[in-house]
Amino acid sequence: MSVTQSEFRSAILNSDQTVPEGLKDAEGRPAARRFDVYRNNVAVSLSEALESGFPVIAKLLGSENFKAIAGVFLRQSPPQNPLMMHYGAAFPDFLRGFEPLAHLGYLGDVADLELAMRRSYHAEDSATVDGDVLARIPPEQLENLCLGIAPSVEVISSPWPIHDIWAFNMVSGAPKPSAVAQDVLITRLDFDPEPHLLPSGGAVFVRALQNGASLGTAAAQASAVTDEFDLSTTLTLLLNGQAIATATI
Secondary structure (H helix, E strand, O other): OOOOHHHHHHHHOOOOOOOOOOOEOOOOOEOHHHHHHHHHHHHHHHHHHHHHHOHHHHHHHOHHHHHHHHHHHHHHOOOOOOOHHHOOOOHHHHHHHOHHHOOOOOHHHHHHHHHHHHHHHHOOOOOOOOOOOHHHOOHHHHHHOEEEEOOOOEEEEEOOOHHHHHHHHHOOOOOOOOOOOEEEEEEEEOOEEEEEEOOOOHHHHHHHHHOOOOHHHHHHHHHHHOOOOOHHHHHHHHHHOOOEEEEEO
16 A cells, blocks of 8 residues: 555654554565654754744744744644745744734744845845945936845834844843834845844835835835834935845936
């Protein structure tokens, strides 16, 4: 009796499931013991991949709790891609829907931030403009300037202080998070993704640029949602993070 791929995958990720009938070792004997060893190795590898990809979540939950929760997740969400760097894309939504963690509503958004940093790390390379690009544009043409944003740039918005939570757990001496909503810009300077707290309206501005809006249009959209939008600060974050790939009129 042959074992189908779906039967094998289901059994390999579920320790409560019996060894697929018909699975034999090289000498034709039931391969239960070897299968259990392999099943454990797979579970450990996937759990370690999650912990590596979501270090802040692992720290917030504690190692033992994280491993237990990862075990539940990996049985529900087996890898869809042979490249382990992509594993865990569904983890933020899993955390949001996992009832035992319902009292920690920020976990899913913090996981979104960590996942975005991973996407930024693996994003394609691009050329970047230098910091003097705006100074070379005639003032009367600035509002028509289109800034192409680098593929490595990510923007994450949350009703939770996700930047402060990340920093408190990853940066020595960072202050305790305040109970505020935060927008985060992720840039990749020298191939090292870094999250930056965006000023009010900054997320709207950057997303507008990513969608092809001109500088003037993007600034107008940001100003429409808040009177506190700071164009200079947001542009400085983009330029310092080498987040602008092209500048055209």
